[in-house]
Amino acid sequence: MRAPMLLTAWLLGLSAGRAPAPEGSAVVAVRARYLMGTTCRVTAWHEEADRAGRAAAAALDEVAAVEALLSTWRDDSELSRLNRRAGEGPVEVSADLAAFLDVALRVAAATGGAFDPTVGPLVDAWDLRGEGRVPDADELAAARAAVGFDAVRLHDGPSALDLTAPGARLDAGAVGKGWALDRAAEVLRDHGVSAALLDFGGQLLAVGAPPGADGFRVAIADPLARERPAVLLVLRDASIATSAQSERGRRVGEDLVGHVIDPRTGRPVPVLGSATAWAPTAAEADALSTAFLVLGPAASAAWVAGHPDDRGVAWLEPTDGGLTLHARGAIVPGLLRLRDDVTTDAALAAARRSR
Numbered sequence: 001m002r003a004p005m006l007l008t009a010w011l012l013g014l015s016a017g018r019a020p021a022p023e024g025s026a027v028v029a030v031r032a033r034y035l036m037g038t039t040c041r042v043t044a045w046h047e048e049a050d051r052a053g054r055a056a057a058a059a060l061d062e063v064a065a066v067e068a069l070l071s072t073w074r075d076d077s078e079l080s081r082l083n084r085r086a087g088e089g090p091v092e093v094s095a096d097l098a099a100f101l102d103v104a105l106r107v108a109a110a111t112g113g114a115f116d117p118t119v120g121p122l123v124d125a126w127d128l129r130g131e132g133r134v135p136d137a138d139e140l141a142a143a144r145a146a147v148g149f150d151a152v153r154l155h156d157g158p159s160a161l162d163l164t165a166p167g168a169r170l171d172a173g174a175v176g177k178g179w180a181l182d183r184a185a186e187v188l189r190d191h192g193v194s195a196a197l198l199d200f201g202g203q204l205l206a207v208g209a210p211p212g213a214d215g216f217r218v219a220i221a222d223p224l225a226r227e228r229p230a231v232l233l234v235l236r237d238a239s240i241a242t243s244a245q246s247e248r249g250r251r252v253g254e255d256l257v258g259h260v261i262d263p264r265t266g267r268p269v270p271v272l273g274s275a276t277a278w279a280p281t282a283a284e285a286d287a288l289s290t291a292f293l294v295l296g297p298a299a300s301a302a303w304v305a306g307h308p309d310d311r312g313v314a315w316l317e318p319t320d321g322g323l324t325l326h327a328r329g330a331i332v333p334g335l336l337r338l339r340d341d342v343t344t345d346a347a348l349a350a351a352r353r354s355r
């Protein structure tokens with residue numbers, strides 16, 4: 001089972017099946033299921049109790065369908081079957097998979113490859129799904145030669161994908177959960193749900209806000225002590241995702257072999273902090289949190305400054321005696337409270353003073 005989440009949803013006054021008596025007498029249903037190696041939890045409000053429960057269950061079915069499409073932990077997924085044909089030229093793909101690949105490749109291009117879904121050969125070389133290992137120079141060179149989103153060609157009419165690099169392997173690990181959450185939220189809306197919180201291994205997607213509230217109060221955990229919240233914020237009609245090497249990292253000899261790789265160097269990112277991304281869709285938040293961990297606080301802040309203002313970043317950097325928060329963009333207005341030993345960098349302190 002995965003370690004405690006880096007993000008915690010505090011549904012004020014809520015526990016499974018019980019809710020404050022909000023306006024419009026909406027009732028809440030909470031459904032959860034073990035999917036993609038972690039727990040996916042859907043909390044949905046609706047005027048009719050059984051509609052909320054049915055909607056939440058249908059949303060989880062949609063997440064399960066995305067797992068069947070994208071899981072490279074299963075040989076029978078469409079993505080695994082596609083990976084086995086790397087180097088064979090264009091392979092026809094379903095409209096679903098083409099839509100996913102289009103989003104993943106766009107974020108890869110937008111982040112200069114800091115997020116790169118072709119990272120599979122490096123995940124394997126470092127054995128990030130096993131005990132972790134340090135590859136020798138030749139293994140690392142061979143893996144790096146098979147990685148690079150710019151060697152992937154997505155053709156349309158009919159949709160076909162060409163994994164041109166022999167040995168290439170697409171890995172949905174950094175974006176698949178987010179993609180699944182967006183699809184699940186569409187199912188909830190189709191069921192008439194206009195207020196819900198989806199929590200997938202710590203990634204959160206808010207549909208609207210809890211009835212009678214301005215948003216969901218959620219927390220970003222301390223990357224060095226995940227059971228301790230470091231930052232409290234309000235989330236509404238957006239998603240936040242956090243990446244950190246402490247999530248699934250492991251020690252191999254002297255090396256911290258974390259599960260996030262810098263595709264530009266071929267090595268695990270040597271950082272101890274955490275990067276939280278805020279975006280209008282969960283797929284983008286998921287992929288951006290990985291990219292921001294690779295880029296580091298300064299380059300992440302520069303990326304947010306150069307992109308539409310409904311994106312944001314909150315980088316928590318361990319410093320002497322505590323944490324420094326580098327937050328920029330859409331996440332800043334939602335910041336409610338920082339733990340006493342969490343300081344802000346000068347730019348954030350100025351932004352908060354001017355509010």
Ligand code: FAD
Nearest residue numbers: 036037070071073115116172173174176177243260261290
């Ligand atoms: P993120 O930072 O979002 O992603 C890190 C993951 O993405 C790494 O694990 C690696 O796979 C990949 N990655 C590393 N560096 C990069 C990079 N720079 N760019 C792009 N990708 C990168 N886990 C299980 O234990 N069992 C399962 O059966 C299982 N099934 C899954 C099925 C699906 C469809 C998905 C999406 C995930 C599944 N997982 C499973 C979890 C997955 O393997 C990752 O560990 C998890 O998604 C990490 O998410 P994160 O948000 O913590 O880290």
Ligand code: MG
Nearest residue numbers: 174241286289
């Ligand atoms: Mg992620």
